Amino acid sequence: MSKKKKDMKVKYILLTIFWVGILSACTNAETFKDVLYFTGTEDSPAVKYTIDGPTEIGVTVSASCQTMSDQSIRIKVDPDKLEGYNALYGKKYKIVPTEDYMLSNNEIMLKAGGNISEQLIFSLLRTTNLEEGVTYCVPLTITDVTGDMPVLESSRTMFLVLNQVMIVNAATLSRTNMQLPFESEPSLASVPQVTMEARVKVNKFATASPYISTVIGVEEEFLLRFGDVTIKPNQIQLAGGGYPVTGKTEFEVDKWYHLAVVFDGSSIKLYVNGELDGQVDAPRGPITLCGNTDKRRFCIGSSLNSRFLDGSISEVRVWKKALTQNEIQNNMCYISPDYYQDMIAYWRFNEGEGSVIKDWTGNGWDINKTLSWTEGVRCPE
Structure with a gap:
């Protein structure tokens, strides 16, 4: 190719690029109008x-x-x-x-x-x-x-x-051991999908080995807890069943949080205040909520008759379905009776007196326990 023809070809390419740019700018000017x-x-x-x-x-x-x-x-x-x-x-x-x-x-x-x-x-x-x-x-x-x-x-x-804003009571826990005899209900030995929720405020995290403060669940099977020897005492963890998952949040004392753990049959997800905080693939099969001994029953606020949660708790729920993030976010302070059919148990811990913690689902999992109470709890804070 001669030098003259080569120069003409370059000029043609540059001119084409120029006009494409002009037309593009005009199009964008029409698309991005002030509004x-x-x-x-x-x-x-x-x-x-x-x-x-x-x-x-x-x-x-x-x-x-x-x-x-x-x-x-x-x-x-x-x-x-x-x-x-x-x-x-x-x-x-x-x-x-x-x-x-x-x-x-x-x-x-x-x-x-x-x-x-x-x-x-x-x-x-x-x-x-x-x-x-x-x-x-x-x-x-x-x-x-x-x-x-x-x-x-x-x-x-x-x-x-x-x-x-809801103004409610909450249960005050220290060395409180609440066990549920879920083993009396055979269907709870094999639950394909599970969600557990609770609102908690910790007064003090564990300071001695194994540095565990239990929230809810079954030891060595499906247990939501703070701390362990391998993580910080103020980190949340779902332990048991071979697929542990630890959240990234480091919790503060004297502050209310909503916790949720969801098993959908193939993965486990942790949520803190409705936001995903940790997850793991977990092809483990159904969950058992039935402990095989008194010490390993489904518990709230403790496990193995120890590992106590030092703090306050309310809005504790156990579901036989995997909640979506939207469902968790929509109902952190209260849940409508419309949802009770999908729940195993629901304890509001809002009594403020007496020795019976009512299971609002009507499934009969009332807790007989004399507790201390925190009044005037705001949700959301």
């Missing part, structure tokens, strides 16, 4: 609030740039959106009764030259009509904009998620 969106919904359409009585929540709309002209934005409560949201995200949120809330107005202004609107105030007027343990949600939708900016469709509806 309006509910403030706080950049990563998720849901914005969560913890409520402890009547409250007011300020809602604003943001622009992705400074606006060139006034933007008048109309907003409404949109209950019809909740069913689709629940289905998409695996939630069971309920809408707040109409008479229990109000909006300060249904139109807000984003002034020219700004990038955030004035506030719309959502007022929760009362909580007396709200069901215990239920998470509520109020969808707000941008219905119309008078101005020159479009709405980001993924943020057209904002979901105000309202988590109620």
Whole structure:
């Protein structure tokens, strides 16, 4: 090829690249338009609030740039959106009764030259009509904009998620040994899927070998505990059955945590406050919840008649199914009777008096024990 033809070919390639770049830039300019969106919904359409009585929540709309002209934005409560949201995200949120809330107005202004609107105030007027343990949600939708900016469709509806604070009692444990005679129920000797949950607050972790503080389960089979000689006393571990798994969280004293361990038939997962904290493949077969001696029965707060948990405990649940992460996150403070059919036992440890800890499932696994109590426990904290 001659030098002249070679130079012409190079120029042609460069010119082609130039025009491809120009066309690409134009396409991107059309794709990434400046938009309006509910403030706080950049990563998720849901914005969560913890409520402890009547409250007011300020809602604003943001622009992705400074606006060139006034933007008048109309907003409404949109209950019809909740069913689709629940289905998409695996939630069971309920809408707040109409008479229990109000909006300060249904139109807000984003002034020219700004990038955030004035506030719309959502007022929760009362909580007396709200069901215990239920998470509520109020969808707000941008219905119309008078101005020159479009709405980001993924943020057209904002979901105000309202988590109620529950004030409960909890059992105080020190050298407390609670055993369950699960061996009297043959089906519990071979359970294909298991989930165990508990809310715990530790006063002091074990300081002497083997450095174990037991939460719940069966020794050498399926035991949720803090500590061991091979890990720190303030790490959580599922031990037994040949497939131990240790969480990465280092727990603090005097702080409430929700713990969950899930066996789905092929793996074991540990969750702390609803977040995955450790997992392992575990093709081990069904779990037995039946101990073969008094010392190795299913226990709460101890194992082997020792290894006591020094702290407080509540919301202890044993399931015959593998809970999903969403199911764990949705029900850390309370569980509806709608779920009892999938449970083996459920002890709220909320009695505050007496010597009987009720099994709320109706399966008959009440615990006869005189305990001390911690009052005024908030969930979530």
